[in-house]
Amino acid sequence: MTSLPTHTEKTLGLVIDLDTCVGCHACVTACKGWNTENYGAPLADTDAYGAEPVGSFLNRIHSYEVQPENDAPAQLFHFPKSCLHCADAPCVTVCPTGASYKRVEDGIVLVNESDCIGCGLCAWACPYGAREMDPVEKVMKKCTLCVDRIYNENMPEEDRQPACVRTCPAGARHFGDLSDPDSDVSRLVAERGGFDLMPEQGTGPVNKYLPPRPKDEIPEFDILSPYLAPVAEEPQGFLRWLDKTLERVS
Amino acid sequence: MHPAPSIILFSSLSGLGFGLLTMLGLGFPDVSGWVAFVFFALGFALAGGGLISATFHLGHPERALKSFTQWRSSWLSREAWAAAGAMAVLGVYAILIIFFDNRVPVLGWIGAALSLLTVFTTSMIYTQLKTVPRWNHWSPPVLFMAYAIVGGLLLAGQVGVATPLLVALGVLQVVAWVDQEKKEAASDTTLATATGLGNIGSVRAFEAPHTGGNYLTHEMAFRVGRKHAQSLKIISLIFAVVLPFVLLILPFHHLFAAVAVLSHLAGVAAQRWLFFAEAKHVVSLYYGR
Secondary structure: OOOOOOOOOOOEEEEEEOOOOOOOOHHHHHHHHHHHHOOOOOOOEEOOOOOOOEEOOOEEEEEEEEEEOOOOOOEEEEEEEEOOOOOOOHHHHOOOOOOEEEOOOOOOEEEOOOOOOOOOHHHHHOOOOOOEEOOOOOOEEOOOOOHHHHOOOOOOHHHOOOHHHHHOOOOOEEEEEOOOOOOHHHHHHHHHOOEOOOHHHOOOOOOEEEOOOOOOOOOOOOOOHHHOOOOOOOOOHHHHHHHHHHHHHO | OOOOHHHHHHHHHHHHHHHHHHHHHHOOOOOOHHHHHHHHHHHHHHHHHHHHHHHOOOOOHHHHHHHHOOOOOOHHHHHHHHHHHHHHHHHHHHHHHHHHOOOOHHHHHHHHHHHHHHHHHHHHHHHOOOOOOOOOOOHHHHHHHHHHHHHHHHHOOOHHHHHHHHHHHHHHHHHHHHHHHHHHHOOOOOHHHHHOOOOOEEEEEEEOOOOOOOHHHHHHOOOOOHHHHHHHHHHHHHHHHHHHHHHHHOOOOHHHHHHHHHHHHHHHHHHHHHHHHOOOOHHHHOOOO
16 A cells, blocks of 8 residues: 555664764675565676676665865765655655555565566655666665564574664664654764755655764864974075075076 | 656657547547547557557566556556546447447547546656656646647647647747746755755765666666757757648648648657656766766
8 A cells, every 4th residue: 555654653764874984885785685685586786797787776875075165174974875764755655556665563665576567656756766676677676674684583683683784884874763762763863963864855754864073173282382492484505595596586 | 867768659649649539539520430430549549559658668567457556646556547547438439439420428528538637647647756856847737738638639630729729839838948947946955955964065976886877877867968958949849839830820731730740749759858858856966966
């Protein structure tokens, strides 16, 4: 059913720390691996060793350069992006077959692949580029929040989280229930001022991003400098002659 | 957006076909027997052929019937219902006219309304998308319906009404292009809101997630043709409006009328190509395009 639920019992999602992500792409690899070997159609690659490799991925890492206005050095941020499991998911309501749906029990947005006709309209409706058509199976693929891990009682408890979160070596990815104000993820969002991507699109994304912490500003100060003899600013000797000569020439 | 040939063919042909079926449903021209057969066959061939070509872009056309299930929420599903309804009602209407020489006006009106509704639902598939500012605009429904009506009148041989409406269509199209441009320029979705990093400074895409393309860049970050947009707009106007108009005000000849229709169709196809090629999806911001 492609109508959205008015309320979900839990709101499972990710919190991604832009201050911590080092851009190693381990989450991309872990995601591709898990979701190729487990639930649903495998994530295919075409022309993998050729001139134009193309494949479906559920998680991709962009890098952005931000130039502060005060002429400070530019900063580089690695930016992981996957499905944000929006409260008001536009990808779900456009689906003509009911293949896309948002679960009432935990808010995860999923695709029933045996109902998907591969029309691609849900990918058009998503502002975040979270959905990709598999080049081989021709069905829409998207992040499942590793629904086959998080409830999987055959796994050790510490593994019952999405593959991207489990694998992140920097601890930049967090998973939990964002509807519970006391959950670790909710507290992180509250403390660090977690924000939504493209809030003006009105999708109500569940996943939150934690902003980079402000850069330290170290004043140019040296505790020894008052005790040091001043260094002559005017060049001496040969350099003085060169300086004068060049000044005359130019 | 990537201008897929199957979708352009669908939207141009079926728009024209449902336009013709609308006119036939309203009784313009009031035909019977073999002449009616030819008119209805053309209408069904264009509308149906367009629908079939649209299924070619599906990943799993064999599951297409499932798209009738979600009419409560999905415009694509509503389109399927409206198209099937229009074809069914007008099918009965056509059989009664062709074989029994019995025109049932009510059936025709219902069929005409469903035909126009089909064109409207097609346009709403695009208009509903907030992610494409150029489409999330009043113009797609108005233009798609206007093209269907004018094309239908041309095919139905209603020269007297079609001629002035062609001019109106041309004006409408130019106004829509100008206003769509404004809408896209005024979009409040930027790389700053997309990344949330705008409060630090100006954001620039530094490195894409991978060196090659992907489904998103192929499908939604289409860039070819934008630079030729201006000349294509003029070409599409000449073919869709100016040439048919000139041919219609000349003394009537069947050859002129046929060329006018073909020229109009070519113009509509060019306009639809632009409709896709010019439209910019907000996801292209993430890729620095």
